[in-house]
Amino acid sequence: MSTPTITAPIQTAQQGPAIAVTGPIRERYDEVLTPEALAFLTELHHRFGGRRHDRLADRMRRRFEIGNGHDPRFRDDTAHIREDRDWRVAGAGPGLEDRRVEITGPTDPKMTINALNSGAKVWLADQEDATSPTWQNVIEGQLSLRDAIRGELSYTAPASETGPGKEYRVTAERTPTIVMRPRGWHLPEKHIDFTDRAGRRMSASGSLVDFGLYFLHNAQALIDAGRGPYFYIAKLESSEEAKLWDDVFSFAEEYVGIAHGTIRATVLIETLPAAFEMDEILYELRDHCAGLNAGRWDYIFSIIKNYRGRGARFVLPDRSEVTMTVPFMRAYTDLLVQTCHKRGAYAIGGMSAFIPNRRDPEVTARAIEKVSADKKREAGDGFDGTWVAHPDLIPTAQAEFDAVLGERPNQVDRQRDDVHVTASDLLDLHIGRPITARGVRDNVSVAIRYLEAWLRGLGAVAIDNLMEDAATAEISRSQVWQWIHQDRTTEDGTAITPEYVEGLIREVLAQATRSAGDRFEDAAEIFREVALREEFPAFLTLGAYSRYLTETD
Template structure:
């Protein structure tokens, strides 16, 4: 592993070394071909300045999260805030809305930023590509930096890729999707770049600020020149104070590069339970930079389990497959999101159905098409302005459902949904009335271990059992197992869900999967045991796996 301190007096280096920009930042990750095009002295100086200004506030916000989880765990339910009632009651303010190229978002494709997936997304025919450096990307050092290279080349029309088998990929579409990049959430760190603050304390950098900073610094002006702009999906927010922090990051960054205030546009994923109670406040804090909100369904389910994991049987959910978008608490959450967005002139973007086609199995494909069509029909009918898909073959299905509602209109923001009346109790009524089955427990164990194994090998979005799994769906699987164990649940046939029972399923999974000399299944099982069977509940499985296995290997 090479180490370099950045020095701003040095010119661009040869491959394998990096110049420096002062004592604030140390790069400890290996320097591979072309990395110096991303890790320039000027870009690293910008990232260092972001940390000087905002790292302390980031830590404060993370401390607020811990306090809030403790309060919920001890019986204090979230509620709509009294101290911000004036924001909700003031009908005059609106958000900035869509920037150039974001007016029509009826179908967005999501996926990681490796060269092949980038090219496939740009050729997909979607209106928007969510270029995902978060839940669909395993944050290996290679993925973090080479994802930035893919985006840099794509924005400049220079991206090509040749597979190990010799197949060449290139962008052929005459009209490519607008890129909306998703940096890692506030909770994640980048341990291959270390920052020393003005008090001399050294720490890992923020994954959020690294991902945002490198992308914005290198691409903002090129995106503006192309007629679009620097657009971002913001993940895992839990409060309007966190939104205000992002807004201050945006304002400072625009000023730093001499870009007009309000050029950045952010779409916030409402994918945590606390954020669902502060949708309007989040829009308000980001109003100069905000394009809309997205219903991040899978992380939202995970957030409810995480916050209520110790609050008794009333908050225990059944098999993951039974927690659908049509259960009452999910309907309340999505309808409130649409109403809130349209009240403030913001896009409401629907979530991703996990079903994906299988080109080798016509029956599976037909079932996936039917499930996705029904999901998108519901979203378009509820007032959403667009939706997500994870596979190019699903774009025509989703587009047809939104075309039927939108016609030639780019969105349906004018549909205000004043009929929606959602109370705090509606968001917290998670009773579904279905059993936990032995198959459901088995599937959670199997899917989580197989996903973690792929994640440890650098894959963040993985097709498993004809569903697209990412970090959020794996979080549901492992957190349900933890809750079932600690709440003394039994399966439908009366079998207690204990650590011993789950260990048997782990061994069964390890026996069922094909093994190779280089697989990571033993490591994956170790991670799974820690995040689903321990006395303590790790806040995110990815932070555990990252610290144990990704920081010293790549």
């Protein structure tokens, strides 16, 4: 599809709300930022921008209530939705029937080609936590996806002293079904401005920009290929937010003239409030919903963020001790599988952070062992598929799901009637493990090293043989903030204070492998702002994005 058929009225700058691109226009950017695409973004912001701000205000209000002692609970006003066992979601669209192994990763050309050649059933094309939201990554990621969907993508790595650059091409006979993840509702796109009818100028929504550009350029091409425009929806906190996305989907389908329900969304349950509204989220998205995903790392971050000031019983130990088998994580995943299967939705497991190292067989063996155990547990618990972050882990994950599924594409028919999860189960944070000096240092080290790479445009980073992204960096800095403000000590009795953490920052900087153009000093300054100051920023990337990643033409 070169140009979509527009079936809805377009607002122009003279008529009222308008979109203006303020970022630099580089080679081929005009293929993404077409007049038709900008008109579509204008319509999306005109119709849904105000509701987005209302939902973000609801988030702040809810977080304030939890911080002041009002625990989340299953809603009384939506009990009828949970109790009605007759309604179902749309389920899998074409190409989503078998999701036993999904590979995740950013959308630069090299990683796009590697994902499409990986042999996974699904590729989560990630414009969110695995992508640093530089202007280049945002637009060139859209170009990668556009070219890949049309079979036109290739990439040649830069030449080095040892010879010409390696060439990358898509060679797989069957490529994974693409499920694109746009940024969450809270994230702006500061290289595109929106002026509303009242003349107020503001940054565009990262969610609507990512969704709008991908959908408008690729929806029909995906349908023609026997698949469809599919999305992972991140960071939802309520069914009202899900309803907003559903209305965006319905409008977009009508705008380009495709059937209602063509879009399929998989929602990541990765915030504590959303865990109490899984049924309601499925219900609001039922015409467009394929399933839910257990977004484990952001879920842990959400719990820390919401309970950071509530006292000692809400303090978690070292990040490495917060596994999927601790009580609150077990309750959350069991409830997710039960809820999904009750509604005909797929339940997709999360990503184990362990990754192989092709130069170190011992590290690889340990990663395979850890991933195998994680995926065996998920398949046994009833999940229909899972995530991996590295192609070498696909056979390991698939073997565990093959052992349970056999030739079946899923186990949606498996009802988890044995599950009885209460609100107190979801809030049972007792783990009984200490905070160690190594745990504190690891958090400081991981957060700073991740942020340094993020500032250089990398969103998914291998650190100490673990795949780290924005979510794991959020856990790391929020734990440090909470430990300081809850007057915690390490296992050996050392008080965790700003001064103690500052010493660790200096130690990490002194031991870092430095190179020309590195961003370690900036990364350390960001970490101080989000972990050591009195105020707790809701997301570490918001301020850093505005300060360090915004370009002007």
